[in-house]
Amino acid sequence: MAPSTFSRWLRPEVYPLFAATGVAVGICAYQLIRNITTNPEVRVSKEKRAAGILENFDEGQKYSENFLRKFVRNKKPEIMPSINNFFTDPQNN
Template sequence: MVYPLLGAMGFVTSMVVFQLTRNALFNPDCRINKAHRKMGILENEEEGEKYAQHNLRKYLRTRPPQVMPSLNRFFSEEDN
């Protein structure tokens, strides 16, 4: 009875850990390096653009904005 809840919580926890790790390691505004912390303003526009326009976002840009396109077509098309 508790296993589905544990599975869902495990999945959500792994998503949170992934996002925190991604932000800490790849976010251009996160200043872990001491040399970057010393600078007041970072000159990294191209790095920020690369972070914002990642491969998943580029892929999803070409996809239709539907979760289940075949199911949507099935229920939206009229039968003659």
Template sequence: MGRWLKPDVYPLIAAMSFVTGMCVFQLARNVLMNPDVRVSKTSRQSAVLDNAGEGQRYSQHAFRRFLATQRPEVFPALNSFFSDSNNNNTPADK
């Protein structure tokens, strides 16, 4: 096994493992929690689903609720440094 696994391949293995893990997570999340996916026969009997609450819980998950409270900035300190008009360190003032 040692001659097949070379150190040059380690970054490729890490990237592919990460992507595979993301795919498995998303597929498992959809099968287990998506309101449109019905695995059991009892859930598939009704033609029209009345599951607005279930769909709301699925679409507004905890991570999305957390992001809704955050400011949409990547570097808030850097953005405020360059956008602050009271800052005297800008090259335009010199």
């Protein structure tokens, strides 16, 4: 590549674009690897594909109830709960 190409794309203004693209590619790669390795409906090996349709509800439940879903299940959908409580509930202030 010509030096002008490097000087055009490798400037500090472009770093956030590279970071956002890298995060998006990382999320896509994580989801792809997770689906290939743990999804009960994806069968990569020939022996598992020959089994046909399986009625394995425990494995499907384990896949759908991942760590993040368990963590946020009983939480209120708020980004900053203390600030929300401060402005919405004047009796506690």
